[in-house]
Amino acid sequence: MVKGLFVGLTNLDYVYYINEYPKENMKCKTNEYSRYIGGPAANAAITYSLLGGDATLITAFGTSTESKIIEDELLKYNINIINLSKDDSLPGTSTICISDKGYRTIFSGQSVYKDFDFSLIPDTSFDFALFDCNQQDISLKVLEMVNCPVVLDAGSFKDNTNRFLEKANIIISSENFKDDKGLNIFERNLINSEDKAITRGDKSILTINGEIEVPKAECIDSLAAGDIFHGAFCFAKYNKYMCFEDALKFASEIASESVKFKGPRRGVLEYISLNSNFSLKG
Numbered sequence: 351m352v353k354g355l356f357v358g359l360t361n362l363d364y365v366y367y368i369n370e371y372p373k374e375n376m377k378c379k380t381n382e383y384s385r386y387i388g389g390p391a392a393n394a395a396i397t398y399s400l401l402g403g404d405a406t407l408i409t410a411f412g413t414s415t416e417s418k419i420i421e422d423e424l425l426k427y428n429i430n431i432i433n434l435s436k437d438d439s440l441p442g443t444s445t446i447c448i449s450d451k452g453y454r455t456i457f458s459g460q461s462v463y464k465d466f467d468f469s470l471i472p473d474t475s476f477d478f479a480l481f482d483c484n485q486q487d488i489s490l491k492v493l494e495m496v497n498c499p500v501v502l503d504a505g506s507f508k509d510n511t512n513r514f515l516e517k518a519n520i521i522i523s524s525e526n527f528k529d530d531k532g533l534n535i536f537e538r539n540l541i542n543s544e545d546k547a548i549t550r551g552d553k554s555i556l557t558i559n560g561e562i563e564v565p566k567a568e569c570i571d572s573l574a575a576g577d578i579f580h581g582a583f584c585f586a587k588y589n590k591y592m593c594f595e596d597a598l599k600f601a602s603e604i605a606s607e608s609v610k611f612k613g614p615r616r617g618v619l620e621y622i623s624l625n626s627n628f629s630l631k632g
Contacts, residue, residue, distance in 0.1 A: 354584055357489050504524065
């Protein structure tokens with residue numbers, strides 16, 4: 351089984367499905383609300399594991415009551431957890447309001463853990479590592495430790511992003527990912543990797559060889575669709591041994607399926623149930 355490493359953010363998402371947004375100083379009630387594990391690295395790891403991969407997550411979510419909820423949920427999905435922080439303050443927590451058209455408004459509380467125990471990382475022998483460029487105190491340290499292909503989930507340009515770009519073998523960026531000069535990953539001369547793509551939501555994926563069409567889907571909830579895309583890509587590339595473009599197509603199929611349902615898991619499970627060549631975990 352291919353061992354995949356996912357490095358970055360894990361948080362707790364409280365999601366409310368609403369018909370309309372409240373006006374100022376008004377209460378908005380709904381009977382549809384849920385709690386999910388969030389964070390790009392965590393969601394990608396869960397997707398990879400659901401598809402049948404062996405996922406290890408290096409992250410930090412502390413030891414509070416909410417942290418225990420996160421840990422228990424990750425274990426249900428057979429994730430190998432390396433939680434580097436013993437801080438008992440709140441982990442990253444988001445409140446997400448989703449309209450009946452699938453649009454999202456997100457209030458995100460970011461954890462500010464500073465002390466990490468890197469001795470908890472027992473082994474860095476993995477077949478690939480995906481970095482989401484968040485929790486950089488952790489990610490930069492692990493980036494120097496790994497000796498395997500590096501996949502970069504480039505959501506937005508941040509401090510030290512160049513260090514990730516320099517080491518990445520595969521770069522998948524959002525269309526919002528541009529450097530301080532406004533250049534995207536195709537326009538930057540310092541990026542050596544030829545395996546790079548720009549995702550654009552429900553629009554086609556851009557690669558150096560052209561465009562890859564994305565399956566059309568009625569969007570009910572786009573929560574974590576991008577994270578699901580990255581987890582599915584890693585499974586296709588490193589477990590199914592697909593070429594770069596075919597792995598992108600595979601990932602877009604699963605991500606498109608995910609937006610048809612509320613929550614970040616059901617669409618993945620529906621896809622698996624219709625395809626018998628997966629090992630369902632969790």
